[in-house]
Amino acid sequence: MTRLRIDLAYDGGGFYGWATQPHIRTVQGTIEAALHKLLRVPEHDPDEPLRLVVAGRTDTGVHASHQVCHLDIDESTLERAVGHMKVPAVTALEHRLQRLLPTDIAIHRVSVAPDGFDARFSALERTYVYRIADRASEVDPRLRGCVLHIDDTLDLDAMNRAAAMTLGLHDFGSFATPNPGGTTIREVKRATWTRVPSRPLVPARDDVATHGTGDVATIGYVTPTLESGLVCFTIVADAFARNMVRSLVNACVAVGIGKRDLDWFAGKMAVPKREGSTGPIAPQGLTLEHVAYPPDDKLASRAEAIRAVRTLP
Missing domain, CATH: 3.30.70.580 (Pseudouridine synthase I, catalytic domain, N-terminal subdomain)
Structure with missing residues (x-):
């Protein structure tokens, strides 16, 4: 085999x-x-x-x-x-x-696959990115399948303060559903909200063409990358429970538009109980971007360790 x-x-x-x-x-x-x-x-x-x-x-x-x-x-x-x-x-x-x-x-x-490799249990961490076009973004209809459009301007500072509360080992029971026999305890290694800067794909031109009369025929222009201006949530964890990322995004967005405050988010982290206000946001903005694995000689031991049911200290 x-x-x-x-x-x-x-x-x-x-x-x-x-x-x-x-x-x-x-x-x-x-x-x-x-x-x-x-x-x-x-x-x-x-x-x-x-x-x-x-x-x-x-x-x-x-x-x-x-x-x-x-x-x-x-x-x-x-x-x-x-x-x-x-x-x-x-x-x-x-x-x-x-x-x-x-x-x-x-x-x-x-x-x-190298000896000891298990796609699920050998993984060290997964990286997800959720992309949003808010009111401060230019909505590009070509991205409608992988970007969520919302009609609000997001407060990224407040959202980052909420996201910072997720770092470390926590029970994310307010934001996730456990698998049978499993838990919602996960270790989040990174969670940040950023706005993608406007990066030119085609830089502005220094030359100006004329037709001998001094009239300008063409002028410089800038073509931005497709992601320019989007708000992106990047989260890295050892693993994720069901609906965890989308529910965290939804809660952060609620803080970012002023619907909820940081004390509410802190309460959700402190008491891991699922209820209606921490359900998942729409799926289309979410992409699994990367799965990291240890060196080949550590694959089997990693898989064995991760199979154990996690508990909080």
């Missing part, structure tokens, strides 16, 4: 989250169906399930620019990917899988 590491990205707008569900389009279900077709393995085959294990399950409508999963596969099954291609089986699988998948999923790389 060979364990493969698959690095990928997807536009979550057309999926009901990562995890496979009957008769519903999900990222996992779409990729697994493609694997079964490509490798000529009947679906629900108990001897070769072709089941993906992911670093972090994303909810309905949430995107990933860099997700990681692993797949355990029999070597003889993997060889079926080669066909008439004169390349190694793993390379053939990567190329064929990318061509077979829909355009809202992209395979970055398929590789043989």
Whole structure:
């Protein structure tokens, strides 16, 4: 049996989250169906399930620019990917899988995983970014699928003071739902709100063209990057519980528009109890950006340690 590491990205707008569900389009279900077709393995085959294990399950409508999963596969099954291609089986699988998948999923790389690698349990941390266009931003309709538009000007100073309360090891029960048998205790390593500066993609021109009469025919202009002016929340943690990031964003936004104050946010952190005012914000602004892993010789020990149920000191 060979364990493969698959690095990928997807536009979550057309999926009901990562995890496979009957008769519903999900990222996992779409990729697994493609694997079964490509490798000529009947679906629900108990001897070769072709089941993906992911670093972090994303909810309905949430995107990933860099997700990681692993797949355990029999070597003889993997060889079926080669066909008439004169390349190694793993390379053939990567190329064929990318061509077979829909355009809202992209395979970055398929590789043989090092010993001890587990996409979920070996991960050291995950990085998510939530993007908002507020009243102080120029709304670009091309980004409507990955940016939330709100008709308020956000107070980033107040939002950063709220976000600072999340740093460290806490029970995020006010903002998340535990998995069966799990907890909402997580360690947040970074949580910051920033406004992306206006960075020119095409710089202003120094030259001015004329037609001999002194009349200006063209003048310099600046084309900003797509993210210029957006408000971004970047959060890094060892792991995230269900709805945790979107619920924290919603609470910070409530503070940023003056609907709630910092004492209210502090109370939610102090008493980890879920209730209506700390529900998740809309999903389209959220993207999983990065998953970090330790050196290869630490993968197995990391996976073993993280499987233990966490408690607060």
